[in-house]
Amino acid sequence: MKIWTKKISKVTKIPIVILAAILLAACILEPEEEETFLDIDEIVELKLGELKIGLPSGLEVGFEKVISDSRCPADVMCFWQGMAEIQVSLKLPDDKRRFIILDSYHHRTVDTLGLHVEFLRLDPYPVSSTELDTYEYVATLKIAQLIQ
Numbered sequence: 001m002k003i004w005t006k007k008i009s010k011v012t013k014i015p016i017v018i019l020a021a022i023l024l025a026a027c028i029l030e031p032e033e034e035e036t037f038l039d040i041d042e043i044v045e046l047k048l049g050e051l052k053i054g055l056p057s058g059l060e061v062g063f064e065k066v067i068s069d070s071r072c073p074a075d076v077m078c079f080w081q082g083m084a085e086i087q088v089s090l091k092l093p094d095d096k097r098r099f100i101i102l103d104s105y106h107h108r109t110v111d112t113l114g115l116h117v118e119f120l121r122l123d124p125y126p127v128s129s130t131e132l133d134t135y136e137y138v139a140t141l142k143i144a145q146l147i148q
Contacts, residue, residue: 041144043120046088048137058093059115063139066122067101073128081105084122086139090115102141111146118142 044052046063053060067085072078083105091097092113100110102119109118120140126132 043140043142045138045140048135048139051089059143060089060091060097061141061143062089063137064089064099066134066137069122069126069132071104071122071126073126076128086119086122088117088119088139088141090117114146116142116144116146118144 044061046052046061048063048066051060051062064087067087069084070082071084072080072082083103085101085103087099087101089097089099090113095113098112100112100117102108102110102117104119104122107119109116111117118141120142123138123140124132124136
Protein backbone atom coordinates (compact mmCIF):
# COMPACT_ATOMS: atom_id res chain seq x y z
CA MET A 1 0.00 0.00 0.00
CA LYS A 2 2.78 2.47 0.80
CA ILE A 3 4.46 1.84 -2.56
CA TRP A 4 1.20 2.58 -4.38
CA THR A 5 0.77 5.89 -2.50
CA LYS A 6 4.30 7.04 -3.32
CA LYS A 7 3.80 6.33 -7.02
CA ILE A 8 0.61 8.37 -7.10
CA SER A 9 2.23 11.34 -5.38
CA LYS A 10 5.20 11.31 -7.80
CA VAL A 11 2.88 11.00 -10.77
CA THR A 12 0.74 13.92 -9.62
CA LYS A 13 3.70 16.13 -8.69
CA ILE A 14 5.23 16.07 -12.16
CA PRO A 15 2.20 17.50 -14.02
CA ILE A 16 1.73 20.14 -11.32
CA VAL A 17 5.37 21.23 -11.60
CA ILE A 18 5.16 21.29 -15.40
CA LEU A 19 1.91 23.28 -15.30
CA ALA A 20 3.39 25.77 -12.84
CA ALA A 21 6.48 26.20 -15.06
CA ILE A 22 4.32 26.80 -18.14
CA LEU A 23 2.18 29.39 -16.34
CA LEU A 24 5.24 31.17 -15.00
CA ALA A 25 6.86 31.22 -18.45
CA ALA A 26 3.65 32.59 -19.99
CA CYS A 27 3.58 35.44 -17.48
CA ILE A 28 7.21 36.29 -18.08
CA LEU A 29 7.18 35.98 -21.88
CA GLU A 30 3.86 37.71 -22.59
CA PRO A 31 4.51 41.34 -23.54
CA GLU A 32 2.46 43.89 -21.69
CA GLU A 33 0.04 45.70 -23.93
CA GLU A 34 0.16 49.42 -23.37
CA GLU A 35 -3.34 50.74 -22.93
CA THR A 36 -3.76 54.29 -24.08
CA PHE A 37 -6.67 56.36 -22.89
CA LEU A 38 -7.94 59.84 -23.56
CA ASP A 39 -10.51 62.15 -22.10
CA ILE A 40 -12.87 64.38 -24.02
CA ASP A 41 -11.81 68.05 -23.89
CA GLU A 42 -8.10 67.34 -24.13
CA ILE A 43 -5.33 67.46 -26.69
CA VAL A 44 -4.38 64.01 -27.93
CA GLU A 45 -1.37 62.79 -29.91
CA LEU A 46 -1.85 59.72 -32.08
CA LYS A 47 0.84 57.77 -33.91
CA LEU A 48 -0.11 56.52 -37.34
CA GLY A 49 -2.23 53.40 -36.86
CA GLU A 50 -2.80 54.06 -33.15
CA LEU A 51 -6.20 53.87 -31.45
CA LYS A 52 -6.99 55.56 -28.15
CA ILE A 53 -10.05 54.96 -26.00
CA GLY A 54 -11.78 57.60 -23.89
CA LEU A 55 -12.77 56.84 -20.35
CA PRO A 56 -15.52 56.91 -19.18
CA SER A 57 -17.05 57.97 -22.53
CA GLY A 58 -15.87 54.92 -24.48
CA LEU A 59 -14.97 57.16 -27.43
CA GLU A 60 -12.44 55.51 -29.75
CA VAL A 61 -10.19 57.78 -31.82
CA GLY A 62 -7.80 56.38 -34.41
CA PHE A 63 -5.22 57.90 -36.75
CA GLU A 64 -5.95 55.88 -39.87
CA LYS A 65 -3.71 57.32 -42.57
CA VAL A 66 -1.88 60.26 -44.07
CA ILE A 67 -3.69 60.99 -47.32
CA SER A 68 -1.16 63.56 -48.49
CA ASP A 69 1.64 65.71 -47.16
CA SER A 70 2.59 68.55 -49.47
CA ARG A 71 3.83 70.91 -46.74
CA CYS A 72 6.75 73.08 -47.74
CA PRO A 73 9.93 71.76 -46.09
CA ALA A 74 11.15 73.90 -43.19
CA ASP A 75 14.48 74.65 -44.88
CA VAL A 76 13.02 75.73 -48.23
CA MET A 77 11.37 78.99 -49.37
CA CYS A 78 8.10 78.08 -51.07
CA PHE A 79 5.44 80.02 -52.95
CA TRP A 80 2.70 78.11 -51.11
CA GLN A 81 2.85 76.56 -47.63
CA GLY A 82 1.28 73.30 -48.78
CA MET A 83 -0.86 71.16 -46.52
CA ALA A 84 -1.15 67.83 -44.76
CA GLU A 85 -4.33 65.76 -45.08
CA ILE A 86 -5.17 62.91 -42.71
CA GLN A 87 -7.95 60.42 -42.07
CA VAL A 88 -9.16 59.92 -38.50
CA SER A 89 -11.74 57.45 -37.19
CA LEU A 90 -14.21 58.08 -34.39
CA LYS A 91 -16.48 55.56 -32.69
CA LEU A 92 -18.83 55.91 -29.77
CA PRO A 93 -20.09 52.82 -27.92
CA ASP A 94 -23.01 51.15 -29.72
CA ASP A 95 -22.37 53.19 -32.87
CA LYS A 96 -20.58 52.52 -36.13
CA ARG A 97 -17.06 53.79 -36.78
CA ARG A 98 -16.99 57.08 -38.69
CA PHE A 99 -14.10 58.29 -40.81
CA ILE A 100 -13.33 61.98 -41.16
CA ILE A 101 -10.78 63.80 -43.25
CA LEU A 102 -8.96 66.80 -41.82
CA ASP A 103 -6.30 68.99 -43.37
CA SER A 104 -3.94 71.67 -42.18
CA TYR A 105 -5.31 74.35 -44.51
CA HIS A 106 -9.06 74.40 -45.30
CA HIS A 107 -10.69 71.75 -43.12
CA ARG A 108 -9.00 71.94 -39.74
CA THR A 109 -12.19 71.20 -37.78
CA VAL A 110 -15.16 68.84 -37.99
CA ASP A 111 -18.25 68.65 -35.79
CA THR A 112 -19.69 65.14 -35.58
CA LEU A 113 -21.12 62.74 -33.00
CA GLY A 114 -21.58 65.65 -30.59
CA LEU A 115 -17.85 66.35 -30.71
CA HIS A 116 -15.70 69.16 -32.08
CA VAL A 117 -12.49 67.69 -33.57
CA GLU A 118 -9.66 70.07 -34.45
CA PHE A 119 -6.49 69.10 -36.34
CA LEU A 120 -3.65 70.99 -34.63
CA ARG A 121 -0.53 69.61 -36.35
CA LEU A 122 1.22 66.71 -38.02
CA ASP A 123 4.75 65.81 -36.97
CA PRO A 124 7.48 65.51 -38.05
CA TYR A 125 7.55 68.60 -40.20
CA PRO A 126 9.25 67.91 -43.54
CA VAL A 127 12.87 68.86 -44.17
CA SER A 128 14.21 68.74 -47.74
CA SER A 129 17.25 66.62 -46.86
CA THR A 130 15.27 63.94 -44.99
CA GLU A 131 12.95 61.28 -46.37
CA LEU A 132 9.98 60.82 -44.04
CA ASP A 133 8.96 57.32 -43.03
CA THR A 134 5.16 57.22 -42.87
CA TYR A 135 5.24 55.39 -39.53
CA GLU A 136 6.99 58.38 -37.92
CA TYR A 137 3.88 60.53 -38.29
CA VAL A 138 2.08 61.78 -35.18
CA ALA A 139 -1.19 63.71 -35.47
CA THR A 140 -2.16 66.13 -32.72
CA LEU A 141 -5.89 66.69 -32.29
CA LYS A 142 -8.09 68.56 -29.86
CA ILE A 143 -11.37 66.81 -29.11
CA ALA A 144 -14.08 68.72 -27.27
CA GLN A 145 -17.71 68.11 -26.39
CA LEU A 146 -20.06 70.30 -28.40
CA ILE A 147 -22.10 72.61 -26.21
CA GLN A 148 -25.80 72.02 -26.82
